[in-house]
Amino acid sequence: MEKQEMNTTTILHHLKHGLNSPRATVIRIEALVAIATCLSFFLLIFGSWRRWCKHWFIQNGVLAAYTLSFSLVTYTMGSMQSSAARNEMFPVWALSLFPVLGCTNSITAYSLDDNKQYMRHMIQQVLCTGYVFLIICTITNNLAAVASMLLFFETQQRIGSRILACMLASEFWNPDKQIADYMESEHEIESQYDPVSMKGYTYLVQWNFGHMKLNATTGYKRKLERREGSVTIEKIWQCNNGLLGPGDASGELKDVCLSFALFQLLKRRFIGFHCAETGQMKTKDFVFKGLLLEREGGYGRAFNIIEVELSFLYDFFYTKYAFNYHLGFGALTWAISTTLCLCFIGVVTVIRRSRIGSSSDAITIVNTNTIDIIITLIVLASLALLELLQAILYWASNWGKVALACDYVRQPSLKRSAKVIRRVKEFLSRFPLLEQYYWQHKLGQYSLLESYVYNYRLNFSGKVRSLPYGRSTGNNGLCPQINKCWYGFKKRSQNRKLFFRGKGIKGRIAGEPTRLTVQVKTAVIDALKRTNGCLTKGTSSLHSNNVYSNISRAFQFQPDDTEIHTILIWHIATCYCEMAPSSFCPNEDTEEGKFLKDHRTVATQLSKYCAYLVVSAPELLPGHQWSTSELFNAVVKEARRVLKGADNSYQIMKSLEEPMGTIFHRGAQLGRQLESISDIPLRWKVMADFWAEMILYVAPSHNVKEHIEHLAKGGEFITHLWALLFHAGIVRHGEEDHIL
Template sequence: MAYNLNDVENWKSFQVNHLFKGGLVIYIVLVYGQAVPEYQKPLWAILVVNVLQSFLRIKSMRMASKSNLLSKNVKPIVEYMEREDQLAGNQPVEPGEMEGYRYIVAGEHKPRNYVKRNRIKNASRSLFCSFAGGASRSLNGSFVVIEDPDFLTVDKIWRCKGRLLQPPSERALRLRDVCLSMALCKMINRRFLGCELYEAKLPKTRDFVLKGLLDGDTRYERAFRVIEVELGFVYDLYYTRYPYLYRKVRYFALCLPVTMVILCSWLTYELFREHKDPTNGKNAPLGTTVALMAVVTFLEAFQLYLHMASGWFKVALVRSYVTKYNLQQMGRIRRAIIDLLLRLKTLGPWEGKLGQYSLLQNYNATRRISKCVYYLTLCLVDKDKKGRNRGKLVKLSTQVKKVVIDSLMGTLESGGSLTNGAQSLRNNRVYGKLSWACNLHTVAETILVWHIATTICKHEFDAAPSDQDSGQVSTASSLSQYCAYLIAFVPDLLPGHSFDSAAILDKSIEDARTFAPLQGAKTMEEKCRILMSNSNSSEDLLIIKGARLARELTEAIHDSALRWRVLSEFWAEMLLYVAPCDDSKAQAHLEALARGGEFITHLWALLTHAGVLNRPVNSSEAV
């Protein structure tokens, strides 16, 4: 497994390291194995299997390297998606049933799926295209479309009549969505390499999200589930060996862990046999070796489970099921086995939690523990910056998903633009009074001012919200602290240069530490009360602007429930506003996946599939 993109690109050094260790093990077996000839056969067999496993790891890292991805993985998708809309012809587009969406699930790497033919008219270059299902035909005399049963697209899965994929079974719907996630993974992978997304300008692309993913009563859960699995595939593509096993040695990969378990059992048996023989005069290290073999056996069995529970294995099963008609007519026993395999729970990197940071709570925090760890590890672990203590992670609630999706649907349905919260203020008729807080110089300043105002509103005015308001308070507070967390710890995922965002936060922390009235304040209630009493101050500080905004919020919106609804809608809109980015910053999302992922990455992926690729320069720009 790789831990960051540098590990992937440095696969040659990884290979040299494994060659050195392998040579050392061979030397040990050759020199010291002569004394125990009865153990040499299982030891050599285990060594051979270990070499094969190392080979698979190296090949998977090489496949994930940028040069290989561009030439072999992404190029076929780019060429296909350039013509995908033409391949659909006059077929009606129905996002709910995926009609007209020939997004690739599998089979794009096989050469026979692509036919090269010069244009007959107005041709200056060759075209590559492919098609799944239907008779062979030509489109406008421009290029040839061929049928290949192994070439699998999303619409073909939705048309499959097999019982395994037929709704209303919840299992069938989940399997369909796993395959959809695979197709979306192949599409979004182009952004990491700077390739053009031709489908972004098509109306059906926005409809796919608006009328497909976000349609139905469970749209909040389904949309984020599909995106979560998709980003899990992206993570695997760059950081694990599953893609290589899926494409190259699918069945061989299943055999290696089983073989290793058998060989470890063989070696353990030989140890027991020697240990029980009192005449051989040998003192076999039974306890230590058996414990080691037990650990190796457990790890291999766990690796086997992870492989069989992965989305890649599920897609491979569905691919075989759709393309081979005899599997759709299988008996109960085989169907039960497949059903059992498909029920295995996938372990993904995303935990479904939001990072939290509160400026007013942590601006004066000490860093003693962080400094101790920094020096004890000889500077290997970075120490926290001043005033940047992380808050406790909070679970991504259904209420947060709902308010974010509602905001997105409102924007897509109206055909409007993403704004930094201004539209939510207009919808609630308070924009005129609070518009200044949306027109600050940078996004980071806007986030921090609204974050401080939200914190003050929570602790000063609504310290004990009613049960009816608690959901809105929790939603607004968690989104507010998450946006502040992005500035404090992952500014690369936000608009603008990360250095500028970090500098703005550093200045705000220093201003709070040196602001005279706050000296000696301990509790959050005391800090908020002091800031509110200084909200009319003429000092040009973000903490004062935040206090001023909190005062104006309470003056403009007297009803507590309405105030928190405005704040929750504002933060949902703000998070959607900062999520899009150009391809040059897409690498930051890929790096974030290696650390477990961020909620903003899920929103970035969702907006990409809706055709929203960049953040508007100003609020008048349409997305």
């Protein structure tokens, strides 16, 4: 026994000695440098995915990589400086970590609050600069020292650009103030306007800050002194130079510039500047007689322009593309120079090596082997590739396209040397890359009658347990007890994720998101045009379908009811009609069947989407999100009390007595009233038109920060409607209704 204990102690002693040996220290630092480089690649690949993908791996993986990368760089550099072991690759590895700190992946913030933490980034920069400078001073190879100092100063600029990008998104509001002042009198510049040809629409795309001066006669608001030096939407539409000439590419490039101009107008709302154009008929005509003019393809052009606009908004707050845009072609110059420095250091590393001083009693020099050199070259090549890819991604992005279009307007003719640079820009702008993925193009779905029966709790083992509160609405031919267990087993994985997101408690099981269809887009825009921008809580649709009197007699809207009350009541009624046996047409291949199917799809998808917003994104709806959640929890309890142990929810809801004043009872009564409409296609048209108007009614809000934050979480359809309505001059609801 004593011999066995001695062997164990000996093994542990040798293991501890091996882990603390100089060679093990070098290997550990080398591994950390490789991990930091891999994190940069991960952020480059998946960083932009979170604006169109809600998958937990993308959202949490980007957060983990973003948070870990900066801490890892600081820790690794500190380990190099404080370690008793030295290796001649330490200066190269330290310089390799420096570009990572400067956001080689272009991401500057994970959330809006990160932009306000630029002082923390400055402190990190000072700390890491000191580490790197001390390590570089140990180099005795003159050629390596010169190359290292060049890269050192190059990467200083990269880190500085990240800090300035955060400041641009959080404090530098001068351009937005200039646009706000300019839009005060924009409608006076041209008396005649045409929203199709963009004549008279002088929305700014690019302008010179020096041409905006305070004017005492206009209340000390800035006025554009020389319009000739500015680039407006009208000028871009009139330009026929280069890619702005005839052709399909011209229309796409002009629409990108229009999205950029609209993005600058929308950005003012986040800062809080006055939007003077909202009360102008010119603004309303821009949307109703311009963007929404063509109906083919579900108003695809209008939604594409809004999608690109919101992508600009995302890039402005979460990346350094906006700073690169103001930097101009210098961003590409810095990227190329940094790449050349990295390549030069790689060559020096192989040929002459960056030797450090001799060893002493306190410092141990660890010899460099072939594996160290190979890994170092891989790291340097990876960083050089990252720099080039980032530059290409920027000039192939919409930011580069806007800069190119402004060049066409400002300089129709160029010298031969400048033409080469422009052709490079034109070549890069033709790459589609990932710009087609602006958001997920999906609608979240939630059905109260399918999700009310389950409650969730977290046990001591950290696992989510599903507790059936009543019988499952599904039927797979098994006995009720097995049926409930099977339903819980099938939903276990989804429920666990929803619990940790705060959406798996008290019946908050969101269904699978559905694809945003052309029918839904068309129904929403048709409702907007039908009401001519006068938003109501669905009463216009009831009048247009001649059912207002029947519905109003069946149900009176109570004075204390809010938009959330209306959504939940109509959601319950729509779910009731969806369960009704008479909800389907026997032959959906006929014209009447297709008509019914389209309206049923629109009604059910928008109904479940509005309920999904109540459950998962209440901050995007009118009212306080806590009040919304409290109201929803009360409705879940009502549903459990009424439908507890029910095998057939439809029959119980159909046989309910006079309403008790609860939301669930009122929703069931409204569902029965809708079911009494004998014309089934008309019944679903009433509900489809109502939900199209309802989603428009709740879209205008002042929750700008919440909408921008959701852009980094996959985006929401209501945000696109919010932006579209703003550009039509609609920033608040219409007159309040007194009948539901």
